[in-house]
Amino acid sequence: MQEQAAIRAVTSIDVARLAGVSQSAVSRAFSPDASISPRTKQKVLAAAASLGYRPNRIPAIMLSGRSYMVGVVIGGLENPFYATALERLATALRERGLQVLLMYVDDALTLDSALDQLLSYRIDAVVTSLAIGSKTVARALSQLQIPVVCFNSSLVGPWISTVNSNNHGAGVAAARLMVERCVARPVWLAGPGKNAASRARGEGFCQGLQEAGMCMTGLTRLRGDDTYDSGYDAITRLWKRGIRPNGIFSSNDMMACGAIDALRERMGLICPRDVIILGYDNIPQAGWRSYDLTSFDQHTDRMVTGAMELLDEALLAKDSPLPRTHVVDAQLIERGSTTLPD
Amino acid sequence: MQEQAAIRAVTSIDVARLAGVSQSAVSRAFSPDASISPRTKQKVLAAAASLGYRPNRIPAIMLSGRSYMVGVVIGGLENPFYATALERLATALRERGLQVLLMYVDDALTLDSALDQLLSYRIDAVVTSLAIGSKTVARALSQLQIPVVCFNSSLVGPWISTVNSNNHGAGVAAARLMVERCVARPVWLAGPGKNAASRARGEGFCQGLQEAGMCMTGLTRLRGDDTYDSGYDAITRLWKRGIRPNGIFSSNDMMACGAIDALRERMGLICPRDVIILGYDNIPQAGWRSYDLTSFDQHTDRMVTGAMELLDEALLAKDSPLPRTHVVDAQLIERGSTTLPD
């Protein structure tokens, strides 16, 4: 925070003076559908250009109560999936004339003070892809009294809408594929317990296996933290326990990549010859030749579109908008990691 | 853009009324070093809490001319390096009490209108990691009349400061390592021509090879666009030309990963047995076991710290600040892709 001798910016008054018109005329020249004669508009625009004037939106925020800024709360950018999500989100918001006030959050701890700062800028809404879903966070978000749109979260409460990937359905589909491939020793590689999406994927997977008549005692459950290393380590633990899996469903692609490498280096198991693997997110690395990983694509585009619809709806609502949920089916992208051996 | 029945927010007037004090007292209660009695402050804070009042920074922007928002212009988030850079940048800015107004830019074309929108929010400065460096962009940024801090760009002009990785030095170091490993058929895998950082790396590499007495006719140059696929394709072209390299320096890690996979799949060349490879950026995937890629780490932390220093300096300057440049040495992280065969 520095003190600064603010260089006085060019104002509409300056332009008005130069153009020989009133301040209102200047305002009208920059308002899309204001009633102004072409000649006046021309004069104003010329004067504005010569002075380097740009309309200042700050006073407009005071008057309208709308800042056209949306707080985007995000974390885990080291996961390419979230990086892509942010990219799409930022683009979609800009296309709607909304600015992105970014709040990067490592852990839930910093969230509270972060939100406070955001709020003082009078953002119109919050969009978040935070995977965490504690009651505390939900309450904090509800208290903002502005629309909140979540990605893949289990947060519920007034003002909060959600766009979810069909995590449960994808889990079931993964189970069916395992059964079809005659996987006798399946493994579920879970993400952090507080990640609602991961839980739903795991539940769907179990349900799918059970529906196929598989006994749950045959299912090995491992836990990671959504990182490559944690996937590698989880498989290493399996190796030490002397378990050789022949089918793995990983809660995300990064862990799946770690698993593939550990299977090869630790156990000498080659994918898909000895073990088939499915991931989630369809990150670019899943398509890299060394991994060639079958994965569920969340269709980030559709999820972002869904989020924008929920956002529009919430912004139009006069009062606390109805909490709504939008579910997008994930699409199985089959690659080499689940190819049947000849 | 929606019309909205703005729910009138709680203002300092409301708090003042409830607390039975003046509006200025409320203002003082929220100003760190204002002269106010503990008792009054207490009363105000209690009233504020009960009403859910939060100071509104928007009017403060009008009064001070400072918004404490910084425009962050970034692109290429599909490259984990930029995702990390954004993460660090956002964190560093927040620690300084600066908000991030994010502008995601795919190509230079959208930059102009994007900057216009940012400017109307009266941002205090711009930080950008755009790899492009055209004169047009430089002029556009200079015209903003606010401090601009660039990452790895060759942009020069009034108001513009730059933090660069020592791209040229790293190129020289890469060449030395090649020579040391007796690489007879080196390959330079360049990024897009308009990427100044890539050019500097290539120039350093050539210079280093020449200094070691190598004839430049022995150097094969390939061009990619910084993506995995372009690295894969470049090596495929090499294969079709019947060239078998034994040392590759890639302008970034993603292309290097593509190269490693193409070398194996197309030519049956194994790294480092048949060919050694160096990348740049030290992205997480460089450490993944399937690639195990030696890479130059740009020390994003130090670059961000450097950027913050330049930013502070520029914000303190009363007038157009002096253009400055800060260079951070890259660190060679040696992994398996350059290990000497036994």
Next chain:
DNA sequence: TTGTACGCGTTATCAG
């Protein structure tokens, strides 16, 4: 220490 009054730059309203 506290309250009053003014101003920041723009848009909306109203009269001309």
Next chain:
DNA sequence: CTGATAACGCGTACAA
């Protein structure tokens, strides 16, 4: 179509 005027919510001299 155009110009004058009020109003947005807060910070800050100034007076008490």
